[in-house]
Amino acid sequence: MGMAKGEVIIDYQICMGCGICINACPFSCLDLTRYGNDAYKRLFPELEPDHGCTGCGICSKACPLECMTAIKKDKDEKKDAVSS
Amino acid sequence: MKGYMGKILFVNLTTGDIEERLIPDHIYEMLLSGVGLGAYVLYNEIPAGADPLGPENVLGIVSGLLTGTGSFMTGRWMVVCKSPLTGGWGDANCGGTLAPAIKQCGYDGIFFTGISEKPVYLLVNNKGPQLKDASHVWGKDATESEEILISENTAKKKPAAAVIGTAGEKVSLIAGICNDGGRLAARSGVGAVMGSKRLKGIVLVGSKPIKCHDPQAVKLISQAYANKIRKLNLPGIVKGSLLPVGGKVMGSMKHVAPIDGMMFATLMKKWGTPLSNGMAVTNGDTPIKNWAGSSKDYNRSYYSRINSDLVIKREYRKYHCYSCIVGCGGVCDISDIGQGRFTHTHKPEYETCAVFGPLLMNRNLESIFYINELLNRGGMDSISAGSAIAFAMECYEKGLLTLEDTGGLDLNWGNAEAVIKLVEMMIAREGLGDLLADGVKIAAQKLGSGSDKYAIHAGGQEPGMHDSRFDPMMGVHYSVDPTPGRHTIGAAQYYNMTRLWEKVSWAPPVKIYPKNEEYEATDREALKSVAGSCYKQIVDGIGGCLFAQIMGVQHWQAFEWLNAATGWNKTPDEYMLIGKRMQTLRQLFNVKHGVEPKSFKMHPRMAGEPPLKEGPLKGRQVPIEAMMKLHWKHFGWDENTGAPLPETIQQLELDQLLQEG
Numbered sequence: 001m002g003m004a005k006g007e008v009i010i011d012y013q014i015c016m017g018c019g020i021c022i023n024a025c026p027f028s029c030l031d032l033t034r035y036g037n038d039a040y041k042r043l044f045p046e047l048e049p050d051h052g053c054t055g056c057g058i059c060s061k062a063c064p065l066e067c068m069t070a071i072k073k074d075k076d077e078k079k080d081a082v083s084s
Numbered sequence: 085m086k087g088y089m090g091k092i093l094f095v096n097l098t099t100g101d102i103e104e105r106l107i108p109d110h111i112y113e114m115l116l117s118g119v120g121l122g123a124y125v126l127y128n129e130i131p132a133g134a135d136p137l138g139p140e141n142v143l144g145i146v147s148g149l150l151t152g153t154g155s156f157m158t159g160r161w162m163v164v165c166k167s168p169l170t171g172g173w174g175d176a177n178c179g180g181t182l183a184p185a186i187k188q189c190g191y192d193g194i195f196f197t198g199i200s201e202k203p204v205y206l207l208v209n210n211k212g213p214q215l216k217d218a219s220h221v222w223g224k225d226a227t228e229s230e231e232i233l234i235s236e237n238t239a240k241k242k243p244a245a246a247v248i249g250t251a252g253e254k255v256s257l258i259a260g261i262c263n264d265g266g267r268l269a270a271r272s273g274v275g276a277v278m279g280s281k282r283l284k285g286i287v288l289v290g291s292k293p294i295k296c297h298d299p300q301a302v303k304l305i306s307q308a309y310a311n312k313i314r315k316l317n318l319p320g321i322v323k324g325s326l327l328p329v330g331g332k333v334m335g336s337m338k339h340v341a342p343i344d345g346m347m348f349a350t351l352m353k354k355w356g357t358p359l360s361n362g363m364a365v366t367n368g369d370t371p372i373k374n375w376a377g378s379s380k381d382y383n384r385s386y387y388s389r390i391n392s393d394l395v396i397k398r399e400y401r402k403y404h405c406y407s408c409i410v411g412c413g414g415v416c417d418i419s420d421i422g423q424g425r426f427t428h429t430h431k432p433e434y435e436t437c438a439v440f441g442p443l444l445m446n447r448n449l450e451s452i453f454y455i456n457e458l459l460n461r462g463g464m465d466s467i468s469a470g471s472a473i474a475f476a477m478e479c480y481e482k483g484l485l486t487l488e489d490t491g492g493l494d495l496n497w498g499n500a501e502a503v504i505k506l507v508e509m510m511i512a513r514e515g516l517g518d519l520l521a522d523g524v525k526i527a528a529q530k531l532g533s534g535s536d537k538y539a540i541h542a543g544g545q546e547p548g549m550h551d552s553r554f555d556p557m558m559g560v561h562y563s564v565d566p567t568p569g570r571h572t573i574g575a576a577q578y579y580n581m582t583r584l585w586e587k588v589s590w591a592p593p594v595k596i597y598p599k600n601e602e603y604e605a606t607d608r609e610a611l612k613s614v615a616g617s618c619y620k621q622i623v624d625g626i627g628g629c630l631f632a633q634i635m636g637v638q639h640w641q642a643f644e645w646l647n648a649a650t651g652w653n654k655t656p657d658e659y660m661l662i663g664k665r666m667q668t669l670r671q672l673f674n675v676k677h678g679v680e681p682k683s684f685k686m687h688p689r690m691a692g693e694p695p696l697k698e699g700p701l702k703g704r705q706v707p708i709e710a711m712m713k714l715h716w717k718h719f720g721w722d723e724n725t726g727a728p729l730p731e732t733i734q735q736l737e738l739d740q741l742l743q744e745g
Contacts, residue, residue: 016409026291028242039317042402064154064306
């Protein structure tokens with residue numbers, strides 16, 4: 001996750017893969033790349049490997065199903081992420 | 085702002101001038117956004133008699149009023165222009181990811197006039213709109229061009245783009261505009277207009293918020309809808325081979341009962357539109373052998389080879405358009421076809437399977453996958469392209485085209501290899517392909533010798549793959565819509581599933597009724613076709629999906645979403661009046677440009693003249709002229725000419741609106 005300042009937690013029991021969050025993100029951090037939680041070969045959103053999420057919450061605000069939680073990482077967490 | 089951005093961008097490609105124009109609130113309240121806004125701009129901007137391929141034509145790329153508000157299945161973008169195929173109003177629409185990007189750049193639509201001296205594309209990003217040189221992508225196919233332009237312009241946010249392929253560059257009148265790697269806004273020749281302006285594409289990067297009146301109310305409606313869709317999963321034992329059996333039963337039934345649209349959504353979730361590949365052959369919905377054959381010709385030994393399950397066997401992932409929760413799209417592996425020229429293609433839609441399958445008596449599914457990718461990259465409408473080849477095959481059968489004319493291609497029915505070659509020739513405008521690249525009407529005019537008998541079209545546009553002898557109301561819309569030949573406007577099947585009567589006071593309610601009623605020109609059937617037509621305008625004003633529409637107003641709650649997003653608090657009847665206004669304005673556009681609505685009457689073969697001698701549609705005839713008259717009458721248009729009556733124009737307040745423009 002590199003130096004990302006934030007992250008997003010998605011509840012895949014609720015998400016239906018509509019892509020509204022992906023379009024809303026100003027930094028293109030999300031993409032439809034995750035399989036699962038569906039009877040068909042449908043894709044769901046997740047953070048890209050080298051995302052630059054800031055935890056701004058624009059995606060979670062846009063989500064009609066309210067299944068996303070944006071988190072701003074504190075400084076210690078970012079240090080851990082870098083060292084790991 | 086309430087769902088809309090209140091602004092459009094206007095680009096003059098001759099001078100390079102770019103200006104923002106404010107659109108007053110009352111325009112949205114009278115015409116919504118999308119096609120309604122497009123009709124308002126084009127009616128005022130394009131002078132009567134303008135050449136569709138000349139500098140005076142205006143090409144608009146617009147989004148919907150509900151796009152980006154948190155509503156579902158409202159992410160379609162639409163293209164509007166004067167059509168070079170029909171000479172009148174032209175539009176086309178497509179899903180994908182472009183629609184919200186238009187609004188995030190701050191606009192409800194982007195309009196182009198003039199002709200650029202050299203190939204250009206429009207880039208809109210945080211520096212504002214600018215025209216950029218496109219000579220490095222001119223000549224490249226749509227998918228490659230889109231990848232290059234996106235890659236060149238990616239900074240923080242990945243852009244959305246729409247481009248033309250080589251068919252549009254060569255001004256093929258059946259060219260479309262592509263996005264998301266080969267998905268097309270295909271109809272009306274919109275790609276030819278873009279090509280004539282030397283506009284290769286648009287690239288949009290924006291992050292402006294799309295505001296609406298009551299976002300929480302919008303979300304609550306969306307959540308209720310999602311809870312219904314989430315449960316729709318077919319058990320694995322339901323196979324695609326059962327669908328044609330269902331079609332056969334449906335085709336033999338003497339009565340019609342409205343089904344819940346959610347049943348359709350369940351099938352769409354599994355197969356996408358190819359769910360109809362066999363079913364629509366056995367019930368009579370798919371036209372066969374250039375509209376002259378039946379399921380006796382394209383029998384089980386044929387349709388079993390294009391079975392829905394065989395289509396999704398190649399599908400390795402499904403995808404959704406922006407804001408869609410059904411996800412009927414898919415990506416298919418085709419690396420083993422055509423010496424591995426292409427690795428993958430979008431799952432071919434039913435329309436493509438039908439037009440390159442039954443219409444040509446072709447049962448080679450691999451060829452359909454391959455042709456699908458050729459057309460997606462070339463940027464050519466599959467319905468029109470396949471119909472043009474069906475015309476050529478019948479001319480070849482009747483001796484009006486010889487081996488010399490075809491350049492040695494043996495155009496016997498079902499010759500998949502020849503069809504592939506001919507598609508390539510059409511995209512490149514080579515040999516016989518050049519003749520066919522402008523659609524069947526022009527091809528027949530050039531070929532002469534009575535070949536117009538085999539040129540199946542309505543008003544110059546090739547019809548969708550839904551037989552009007554199976555659903556006569558489809559034929560009415562083929563013949564009366566300001567952009568004729570379109571299968572996405574209305575039909576009895578759509579009406580029955582949309583269930584407008586549950587919310588619109590004047591829409592005739594439907595229970596079980598004899599199928600024969602659909603074949604009679606009655607006031608009741610006309611009212612149904614008028615209601616369907618008005619509602620479809622609303623759908624095209626909000627960026628809605630036809631497949632969401634036919635799930636029914638009780639599930640996909642467009643009226644309620646509109647009120648939540650705009651705060652207008654209108655009744656469904658009031659919204660239907662807006663739909664009527666939009667449709668009347670599109671018709672007025674045609675009248676202004678000298679198009680006679682009567683001339684859009686579909687080809688006699690589509691009305692059962694002569695009647696088919698076998699199959700589920702045996703003997704079926706459609707009194708199309710009487711039906712057109714009644715439809716016009718109930719629209720408040722002259723029942724003899726199809727021109728909107730002065731009192732209707734006044735009632736709809738279009739006289740005042742057009743004076744303002």
